[in-house]
Amino acid sequence: MAEILLRSKGSIGITVEAEVIRPDIFAGKKREEIEGLIVWQGARQLALAEFFDVDVSRARPSEEMKPEETSIIIEGDVSRVKRIGQGMKAGRIMVCGSAGMHLGFEMAGGSILVEGDAGAWTGMEMKGGQIHIMGNGADHIGSSYRGSWRGMTGGEILIDGNARSQLGGGMVGGRIIIAGNVENFCGIRQSGGLILVKGSAVRGVGAEMNGGTIAVCKAIKQPSPGFVETGREENAKLGDVQLEGWYARFTGDYALGKNPKGTLYCKEG
Amino acid sequence: MAATTNTTIIRNGYVFDPLNGINGDVSDIFIKDGKVVSCLSSAEERDATIIDATGKTVMPGGVDSHSHVAGAKVNTGRLMRPEDHYKSVRGKTQITHSGSGYTVPSVYKQGYDYAAMGYTTVFEAAMPPLEARHTHEEMRSTPILDMGAYMVLGNNWFIMRYLKEGDLEKAAAYVAWMMRTHKAYGIKCVNPAGVENWGWAKNVHGLDEPNIHFEVTPRELIRGLAQVNEMLGLPMSLHLHANNLGHPGNWEIARDSLMITSGLDAKNKSTLEWAETRESARRRQTVYLAHAQFSAYGGTSWRDFCSGAPDLAKYINQVDDVVIDSGSVPFGPATTMTGDGPAQHDLYMLTGQKWSNCDVEMECGSGVLSLVYLKSSPVHSVQWAIGLEVMLLIDDPWKTIMTTDHPNGGIFTSYPQVITWLMSKKARDDTAKECHKWAYDKSSLGSVDREMSLYEIAVVTRANPARTIGMAYRKGHLGVGADGDVTVYDINPEKLNLNETAALTAKLARPDYTIKDGRIVARQGEIVAVPEGRRYYCRPYVDEALEKEMLSDVKDWFKYYTVGFANYPVPDKYLKNPVAIPVNKPQEALAQVRR
Numbered sequence: 022m023a024e025i026l027l028r029s030k031g032s033i034g035i036t037v038e039a040e041v042i043r044p045d046i047f048a049g050k051k052r053e054e055i056e057g058l059i060v061w062q063g064a065r066q067l068a069l070a071e072f073f074d075v076d077v078s079r080a081r082p083s084e085e086m087k088p089e090e091t092s093i094i095i096e097g098d099v100s101r102v103k104r105i106g107q108g109m110k111a112g113r114i115m116v117c118g119s120a121g122m123h124l125g126f127e128m129a130g131g132s133i134l135v136e137g138d139a140g141a142w143t144g145m146e147m148k149g150g151q152i153h154i155m156g157n158g159a160d161h162i163g164s165s166y167r168g169s170w171r172g173m174t175g176g177e178i179l180i181d182g183n184a185r186s187q188l189g190g191g192m193v194g195g196r197i198i199i200a201g202n203v204e205n206f207c208g209i210r211q212s213g214g215l216i217l218v219k220g221s222a223v224r225g226v227g228a229e230m231n232g233g234t235i236a237v238c239k240a241i242k243q244p245s246p247g248f249v250e251t252g253r254e255e256n257a258k259l260g261d262v263q264l265e266g267w268y269a270r271f272t273g274d275y276a277l278g279k280n281p282k283g284t285l286y287c288k289e290g
Numbered sequence: 291m292a293a294t295t296n297t298t299i300i301r302n303g304y305v306f307d308p309l310n311g312i313n314g315d316v317s318d319i320f321i322k323d324g325k326v327v328s329c330l331s332s333a334e335e336r337d338a339t340i341i342d343a344t345g346k347t348v349m350p351g352g353v354d355s356h357s358h359v360a361g362a363k364v365n366t367g368r369l370m371r372p373e374d375h376y377k378s379v380r381g382k383t384q385i386t387h388s389g390s391g392y393t394v395p396s397v398y399k400q401g402y403d404y405a406a407m408g409y410t411t412v413f414e415a416a417m418p419p420l421e422a423r424h425t426h427e428e429m430r431s432t433p434i435l436d437m438g439a440y441m442v443l444g445n446n447w448f449i450m451r452y453l454k455e456g457d458l459e460k461a462a463a464y465v466a467w468m469m470r471t472h473k474a475y476g477i478k479c480v481n482p483a484g485v486e487n488w489g490w491a492k493n494v495h496g497l498d499e500p501n502i503h504f505e506v507t508p509r510e511l512i513r514g515l516a517q518v519n520e521m522l523g524l525p526m527s528l529h530l531h532a533n534n535l536g537h538p539g540n541w542e543i544a545r546d547s548l549m550i551t552s553g554l555d556a557k558n559k560s561t562l563e564w565a566e567t568r569e570s571a572r573r574r575q576t577v578y579l580a581h582a583q584f585s586a587y588g589g590t591s592w593r594d595f596c597s598g599a600p601d602l603a604k605y606i607n608q609v610d611d612v613v614i615d616s617g618s619v620p621f622g623p624a625t626t627m628t629g630d631g632p633a634q635h636d637l638y639m640l641t642g643q644k645w646s647n648c649d650v651e652m653e654c655g656s657g658v659l660s661l662v663y664l665k666s667s668p669v670h671s672v673q674w675a676i677g678l679e680v681m682l683l684i685d686d687p688w689k690t691i692m693t694t695d696h697p698n699g700g701i702f703t704s705y706p707q708v709i710t711w712l713m714s715k716k717a718r719d720d721t722a723k724e725c726h727k728w729a730y731d732k733s734s735l736g737s738v739d740r741e742m743s744l745y746e747i748a749v750v751t752r753a754n755p756a757r758t759i760g761m762a763y764r765k766g767h768l769g770v771g772a773d774g775d776v777t778v779y780d781i782n783p784e785k786l787n788l789n790e791t792a793a794l795t796a797k798l799a800r801p802d803y804t805i806k807d808g809r810i811v812a813r814q815g816e817i818v819a820v821p822e823g824r825r826y827y828c829r830p831y832v833d834e835a836l837e838k839e840m841l842s843d844v845k846d847w848f849k850y851y852t853v854g855f856a857n858y859p860v861p862d863k864y865l866k867n868p869v870a871i872p873v874n875k876p877q878e879a880l881a882q883v884r885r
Contacts, residue, residue: 168644169373278642 022090023048023080025055027073029097035063036121037072040104042095044112044131045088052077072102088112089131095120100140106133109150122159125152128176138182147195149176157182163197164190170210173197189216192233196260208235211283217262230274230283234259237287247276248285257286297322297334298808300776303343304783306748307350309567309757309767313745314783319348321774324807326565328770339810341803345782349748351410351775351806352705353766355755356529356580356615357696358627359400360414360428360439362421363656366646367394367625367697371660374625386433386817393625393660393697401433401823403703406812408777408801411756411765414439415478415529415580415695416629418650419446420853422472426864429825434811436765436773438826440529441472442629444479444511445486447652448844450504453514459832462518463840466830466874471859473827473868476526476759477519478580480629481533482511485655493632495534497546508533509550516551516576522830522874523559525760527551527613529578532585535633541598544585545605548612551576556611560828561872564763565771571762574610574688578758581617581695583677588732592640595669597676597733603683613758614684617695618677618711619670620704621663625697631655652850663700668732671725673699675733678711678718682740687749691758706798709751710791712742717791744783761826774808777801825865830873 025047041058055077056070069075073095080086089111099105100119107123110130119137129148138156144163158180164187165172172191183201191210202220209225212232224243227235236259248271257264264286271285300319305312320327322334330338358364368375368391378392380399389399404412417425417439429437443449443465452461465477483501484494490502497509516528532547534540554576564571579585588598606612628634631647634657638645646658663670677699684690692708694700700708710717715738722729722736730736742750756766764773779801781794788794804812811819848855862868 165373166376167372168370 022092023086024092024094025080026076027093027095028076029095029099030072030074032098033072033101036101036103037062038104039069039072039102040107041069042093042102042105042114043107043109044091044093044114045110047093048088048091048112049086100138103140106131109133119156125150128152144173144176144178146171147173147176147178149195151177151179153179153181155181157201158184158188158199160185160187161190162188163192163195164188165210170212172210173214183220189214192216196262198262202239208233208283211235215259215262217259227273227283227285229277230281230285231277232282234284235286236262236264236268237285238264239288241287244287245274245276248273249275253289254286259286296324296808297330297338298341298774298805299330299335299338300341300343300348300778300805303346303348303778305348305768306744307768308745308749308753309569309571309762310769311568312768319768319776321776321805321808324774324809326768326770326772326774341778341805341810343778343802346802347744347779347781347783349408349777349779350752350756350765350767350772351777351804352404352408352751353755353761354404354409354412354693354696354702355691355759356415356617356693357412357702358415358698359412359696360397360432360437361417361425363416363627363629363648363658364394364428365424366648366658367627368396370644370646370658371625374623374660383817385820393623393701397428397431398433401435402817405434405804405806405817406815407703407705407799408779408804408812410434410773410775410804410806410811411436411761413437413475413759416440416442416480416656417472417474417478418442418629418654418656419468419472420650420653422474422860423864426473426825426860430864430866432823433820434806434817434823436823436826438475440476440478440526441468441474442478442480442654443468443515444482444531445484445654447504447847449515450483450486450501450506450511453510454504454506458514458517458521459836460840460843461514462521463832463836464844465518466522466832467837467840467844469828469830473825473860473865475827476524476529477515478529478531478629479512479515480531480654481535481633482508482515484508484533485629485631488631488635488655489649497533497543497550508547512547512550512577516554520554520557520576522832523557524828524830524873525558525560525573525871526758527556527573527575527578529580531580531628531630535584535628535630536587536637538587538589538591538595539598541586541588541602544579544582545602548577548579548605548609552609552611554611558760559874560760560763561875562763563771565767566769567762567767568769571757571767573613573758573760575613575758576611579612579614581693581698582614582680583617583619583673583699584695586676586680592669595672595732597672597679597735599676599679600683600734603680606684606689607686613689613691613754614680615691615693615695615755616677616681616708617693617699618681618708619663619673620694620700620707621665621670621674622700622704624661624663624700625658626661627656627658627698629654629656631657633657634659637661651852652847665721665725668726668728671729672732674721674725675729675735677708679733679735679738681712681750682738682742683734687742687746688754688757690750691755692747692750703799705751706795709747709798710795712750713744713747713794714788714791715739715741716789720791741788744781744786774805776803776805778803778805822866824867824869826869826871827865828873829870831875
């Protein structure tokens with residue numbers, strides 16, 4: 022396993038668009054080549070070395086180094102660096118702090134671990150792989166781009182803290198597990214996949230959903246009106262996710278059509 | 291190459307120029323000061339930009355007579371679809387602007403993409419009068435292309451009132467004034483009588499069904515507007531978007547609508563200098579049916595949906611006064627946009643997709659919807675087949691024009707794919723295998739062996755669109771005096787292999803050269819020059835006393851508009867390089883008129 026270390030050079034003003042930070046691009050590259058990768062800051066194109074010290078002492082760059090054997094470790098505050106891991110297909114990224122917006126956008130494989138928080142649009146239109154946020158997430162996690170109804174199609178997003186609004190918007194497949202709470206419109210326009218919220222949700226859960234499953238393990242403060250209760254279940258099993266205790270099961274969202282296929286579980290009591 | 295001279299020679303190409311009867315003859319094309327000439331002096335030849343077209347196909351620049359590229363509904367299509375833009379970004383270059391948009395590109399990207407594909411002339415198919423300013427603003431910002439726009443009049447309150455009263459003269463005076471006021475090129479008639487009913491959430495479904503309040507029928511509107519069109523002698527005929535568009539079984543109403551104008555004489559009373567052509571460059575048709583694919587449906591519901599194209603084609607094969615454009619469906623993402631508000635609502639109810647609707651006060655309406663045509667869908671597969679049947683079952687290519695009704699059936703950058711299907715049965719069979727089986731089961735396309743030649747392709751993408759809309763006085767051919775718009779494809783007609791379909795599509799998509807007014811604007815898909823295009827519109831004239839009388843009616847009803855009368859017209863400054871075509875001009879005034 023080759024580890025490439027990026028050390029942030031200090032605070033960043035205008036946010037940086039750094040879709041070049043991904044293992045399949047770094048794999049097999051020399052230090053100077055990585056330093057010379059181009060990122061955007063506003064209207065300017067700059068070398069990655071403007072913002073990061075690149076340390077390849079724990080990697081032996083060679084032509085044969087495969088992306089899946091490449092790790093990128095990012096130290097320092099990168100909460101103003103966007104698009105880290107965009108489109109990555111293999112390998113590993115570890116952020117020892119907080120990451121900026123569009124983390125893992127369209128990611129298809131490999132894994133991203135963030136020790137702090139992550140910005141909005143984490144895992145947008147993700148196709149595969151895993152993103153694990155140990156802090157809090159923001160808005161639009163695993164969702165579609167604005168205007169589209171096809172969000173995340175595969176892979177897994179784990180958030181140890183809370184997330185905000187429109188989590189899993191337009192989600193088609195894969196799963197999102199939130200250890201904490203979510204705010205509004207979690208699973209809006211969802212048509213497949215699983216969203217598990219271990220805490221509570223504010224309102225709009227599953228609005229206009231037509232497929233897939235949402236489970237909220239604590240309260241939904243303002244349930245959506247377009248859901249009809251279809252029964253109750255004890256210790257329901259959703260794939261390999263085991264719920265504990267009694268849950269009320271709903272179908273919806275009838276606001277969208279006459280025969281919706283979305284399923285919503287909410288803890289009783 | 292001496293690019294700064296005003297002369298250009300395209301040497302040794304296989305030339306396809308149907309209006310001059312030239313079918314693949316190897317010859318040279320000479321262009322001087324932007325116009326085709328028969329020869330150059332030896333000094334001019336020495337300084338000319340020389341393009342070696344040896345072993346290549348040379349055609350007049352492409353002419354698109356029906357596309358949605360400018361105006362309010364086009365922009366609504368952009369605004370409501372951010373997801374259409376973020377993955378189709380075009381970076382700026384030294385000479386070009388950046389742009390984005392896949393099904394509805396930004397104006398700059400539109401101009402570049404059309405030019406890169408070998409097209410130099412594009413007409414906007416639906417301009418509501420109240421949105422004329424917006425339409426002209428977008429055309430003014432579109433680079434390279436020569437453009438014009440057809441004005442939507444089929445549900446206009448003044449037209450409905452005059453035609454109900456049987457006052458054709460006043461209707462003609464109104465149309466003439468409106469075309470001058472809004473700088474419009476032709477008359478478009480969208481779902482006549484039906485869009486007015488849409489204000490009451492209704493539609494009309496038969497040619498003799500009167501609409502609400504005005505109590506005028508689609509038949510009266512189609513006949514009246516076609517008569518007005520020929521009274522004024524406009525360069526193009528009435529352009530009709532038929533009733534019941536997009537509904538199963540609508541081929542009959544389409545055929546019956548085309549019968550309404552039969553017997554009228556096609557009169558082009560424009561005052562113009564005509565470039566030399568061997569064949570007649572004047573239109574024969576009195577009605578030009580838009581996007582025939584959407585009006586050639588059989589069956590009675592979506593369950594027994596099938597192609598009605600053979601029946602529609604049978605009628606068109608019998609007459610000489612009809613031209614259609616195909617509105618073919620090349621599959622993939624589309625944004626449907628039309629002045630037919632109720633048709634768009636039906637599509638919204640069917641698909642549940644994002645939908646926008648607009649009422650244009652006193653004039654018309656519109657709807658916009660996002661859509662993806664899928665090969666796995668039975669209905670879409672039949673639509674694909676119908677879009678090719680209407681081109682292939684109508685025997686005379688001079689009655690057909692290849693379009694995708696961009697971006698309704700598909701996007702204009704799919705034209706090379708559509709042309710490949712028209713030219714190669716293998717290409718059609720290969721696609722049919724990937725489609726739902728309804729594609730061939732519910733249409734006659736599988737049994738059609740016709741493969742269009744390059745000559746016929748030049749008819750349906752150049753000569754006929756230009757002739758149909760009255761632009762063949764300068765476009766769509768390479769006769770002496772024609773605009774120096776030329777496309778050079780890297781296709782050797784003698785070595786053409788119709789089984790190599792992907793290669794053919796790629797070569798049609800990226801011509802070696804696109805030449806506009808004698809200047810190379812695109813080279814193998816890359817934009818190398820960005821001249822400003824012209825904007826064509828008609829200036830029809832009627833008797834002054836009649837116009838005054840008509841205007842007092844207009845002013846009387848103007849209280850219903852939310853705009854003031856003084857703010858209604860489109861000022862001249864909205865047009866860049868305007869070309870006003872005088873029509874029906876009194877003889878004594880003709881002497882002053884020069885292009």
